[in-house]
Amino acid sequence: MVSVNIEKLKAIVGEQNILSDPADLYIYGSDSSVHQAMPHAVARPQNTEQVQAIMRYANSEKIPVIPRGSASVMCGQVVPVYGGIILDMRDMNRILEINPEDGYCRVEPGVVDDDLNRALKPYGVFYPPTPASSVVATIGGEIANNASGTRSVKYGAARDAVLAVKVVMANGDCFSLGANTRVAASGYPLEKLLIGSEGTLAIIVEATLRFVPIPKLRCMGIAKFNLLSDAGHAISEIMSSGCQPSMLELIDRIAIVAANKAEKLGLPEVDAILLFEADGMVKEVVDPEVQKFQSICEKHNGFGFEYSYEEKERARIWAGRSKLFPSLSKYDERLASTSLADDMAVPFSKMAETADKIHEVADRHGLVMTAYGHCGAGCMHTKILMDTDDESQWEAAKAAVAEIYDFVQSVGGTTSAEHGIGLSKAAAFKKEKAETLELMRAIKKAFDPNNILNPGKLMDGPDDWVSETQLRYQTSK
Ligand SMILES: Cc1cc2nc3c(=O)[nH]c(=O)nc-3n(C[C@H](O)[C@H](O)[C@H](O)COP(=O)(O)OP(=O)(O)OC[C@H]3O[C@@H](n4cnc5c(N)ncnc54)[C@H](O)[C@@H]3O)c2cc1C
Numbered sequence: 001m002v003s004v005n006i007e008k009l010k011a012i013v014g015e016q017n018i019l020s021d022p023a024d025l026y027i028y029g030s031d032s033s034v035h036q037a038m039p040h041a042v043a044r045p046q047n048t049e050q051v052q053a054i055m056r057y058a059n060s061e062k063i064p065v066i067p068r069g070s071a072s073v074m075c076g077q078v079v080p081v082y083g084g085i086i087l088d089m090r091d092m093n094r095i096l097e098i099n100p101e102d103g104y105c106r107v108e109p110g111v112v113d114d115d116l117n118r119a120l121k122p123y124g125v126f127y128p129p130t131p132a133s134s135v136v137a138t139i140g141g142e143i144a145n146n147a148s149g150t151r152s153v154k155y156g157a158a159r160d161a162v163l164a165v166k167v168v169m170a171n172g173d174c175f176s177l178g179a180n181t182r183v184a185a186s187g188y189p190l191e192k193l194l195i196g197s198e199g200t201l202a203i204i205v206e207a208t209l210r211f212v213p214i215p216k217l218r219c220m221g222i223a224k225f226n227l228l229s230d231a232g233h234a235i236s237e238i239m240s241s242g243c244q245p246s247m248l249e250l251i252d253r254i255a256i257v258a259a260n261k262a263e264k265l266g267l268p269e270v271d272a273i274l275l276f277e278a279d280g281m282v283k284e285v286v287d288p289e290v291q292k293f294q295s296i297c298e299k300h301n302g303f304g305f306e307y308s309y310e311e312k313e314r315a316r317i318w319a320g321r322s323k324l325f326p327s328l329s330k331y332d333e334r335l336a337s338t339s340l341a342d343d344m345a346v347p348f349s350k351m352a353e354t355a356d357k358i359h360e361v362a363d364r365h366g367l368v369m370t371a372y373g374h375c376g377a378g379c380m381h382t383k384i385l386m387d388t389d390d391e392s393q394w395e396a397a398k399a400a401v402a403e404i405y406d407f408v409q410s411v412g413g414t415t416s417a418e419h420g421i422g423l424s425k426a427a428a429f430k431k432e433k434a435e436t437l438e439l440m441r442a443i444k445k446a447f448d449p450n451n452i453l454n455p456g457k458l459m460d461g462p463d464d465w466v467s468e469t470q471l472r473y474q475t476s477k
Contacts, residue, residue, distance in 0.1 A: 035076035067204070067453075077454070123211075139207055153376030170449070216282070221306065240349075253269060361400050382404070
C-alpha cells in the first residue's frame with residue numbers, strides 16, 4: 001500500500017509546489033489517452049537537487065514516481081497506475097546554453113519545443129524532431145518518448161538529436177551520460193537508453209541537443225491518387241530513388257472527407273493525397289527534388305500535381321494535413337475517433353500493402369479506419385472511428401487491432417513509430433519484443449532496483465488493454 005508523506009515533500013520543494021487536493025490529483029491522473037488513475041501527490045521540482053531529494057525519499061519508501069512534461073502522450077505513459085508521486089518537470093524550463101560554435105544547446109527538460117525553436121531562430125538553426133504537439137511538448141517528454149515529426153524523414157527523431165543527458169537515478173544519484181561532441185565511441189551509449197524509456201529508467205534533468213541550419217528555401221508539392229496502393233508504391237519509389245524529401249505525408253479518403261467536413265477545405269475526395277516538401281539553400285538543389293517527386297507520382301498514376309515556394313501557398317496546400325487530427329471526429333458525428341492502434345512503422349516497400357490491409361481489415365470487421373501519416377519516415381497512423389457505446393464495435397476493434405499489429409510485425413514493421421507504448425500498446429509490444437523482454441527487465445532493474453520509476457508500463461504494461469480502455473470510455477460518459 002502506497003503512503004506519501006505530503007509534509008516531507010513540502011519540506012523539499014516548498015508548500016506552493018506540492019498538490020494533494022483531489023481535484024488537482026484527478027487532473028494529473030490522465031494524459032492524452034483514454035486511461036485514468038489517481039496519484040497520491042504532485043511535486044513540481046525547481047532544480048536538480050530537489051529532484052534528487054524526492055527520489056531519495058521515494059526510493060527509501062518504495063513510492064512510485066512518474067516524471068511528467070505536458071502529458072500530451074497518447075498511450076497512458078504518465079497515468080499513475082499504482083498511484084505515487086507525479087513529478088511535474090515543467091518548472092525546470094531554462095535554456096542553459098546555445099553554443100553555435102560547437103553546434104549544440106543545453107536545456108532543462110521542461111523547455112517546450114516551440115520555445116526552444118524560437119530561441120534558436122536568431123542563430124539560423126533549428127531543433128528538428130518537432131512533433132505536431134510542439135506547442136506543448138517538452139524536451140524531457142520528447143526524449144523519453146523518442147518523439148519525431150513531419151520533418152523526421154530528413155532530419156531524424158529525438159534519438160538523432162540527443163548528444164548527452166544529465167539524469168537523476170531512482171536512488172537520487174546524479175550522472176552525466178553521453179558527450180557534447182558529434183561523435184563518441186567511449187563504451188556503452190547509456191544516454192541512448194533514456195530515449196524512448198518512457199520515464200521508467202531515470203529522471204532527465206538536462207539535455208544537450210544538436211541543431212541544424214534552417215534551409216533558405218522550402219517547396220511544398222501535392223499529388224492526388226485514385227488508388228491508395230498507387231500512392232503507397234509512389235512513397236516506396238520516392239524513398240528508394242535517392243530523393244531527399246523534408247516531408248512526405250499520406251492522407252487517405254476518410255481523412256480527406258473528415259478534413260473537408262471540419263475545415264471546409266474543398267479537397268478532392270480521391271483515394272489518397274501525397275504531400276511532399278523539399279528544402280535546401282539554393283533552387284538548383286530543391287527544384288530537381290520536386291521534379292523527381294512529380295515524375296514518380298505520375299508513373300504511379302498520380303495527377304493534379306501542384307507546388308509552391310510561397311509561404312502562404314505552402315500553408316494552403318498543407319492545411320488538410322495540419323488540421324487532420326482534430327478533424328477526424330467530424331467524419332461521422334456518431335463515431336468517436338479512438339487511438340487504439342495509431343502509429344505503426346513499416347518498411348517503405350510495405351507501405352502500399354499496409355494501407356490496403358488497414359482498410360481491408362476495417363471493412364471485414366464493420367469498422368471505419370483511416371490511414372495517414374509521416375510515410376516518408378515509414379510511419380503509418382490509423383484511427384478507428386467507432387460507436388463507443390456499442391459493445392460489438394469494441395469486440396470488432398479488439399480483433400482488428402490484433403490483426404493489424406500481427407500484419408505489421410509480419411512485414412518487419414514495429415508497434416510504435418513515435419507515440420510510444422505506455423499502457424495501450426503494451427500487449428502488442430510484448431509480443432513483438434518477446435525475445436528481449438527479460439533483457440529489458442534486467443536493464444530496468446540495474447537502473448531502478450525497487451521498480452519505483454513509472455511502474456506498470458512498457459514490458460510491464462497490461463495485456464488486456466482494450467477492456468481497460470472500454471471501461472474508461474464507459475465510465476467517462
Ligand atoms: C495532437 C497531438 C499530436 C501529436 N503529434 C505527435 C507527433 O507528431 N510526433 C510524436 O512523436 N508525438 C506526437 N504526439 C505525442 C506527444 O505529444 C509527444 O510524444 C511529446 O513528445 C510528449 O511530450 P510531453 O512533454 O507532453 O511529455 P509527457 O506526455 O508528459 O511524457 C512523455 C513521456 O516522457 C516521460 N518524461 C517526461 N519528462 C521526463 C523527464 N524529465 N525525465 C524522464 N522521463 C520524462 C513521461 O514519463 C512519459 O513516459 C502528439 C500528441 C498529441 C496530443
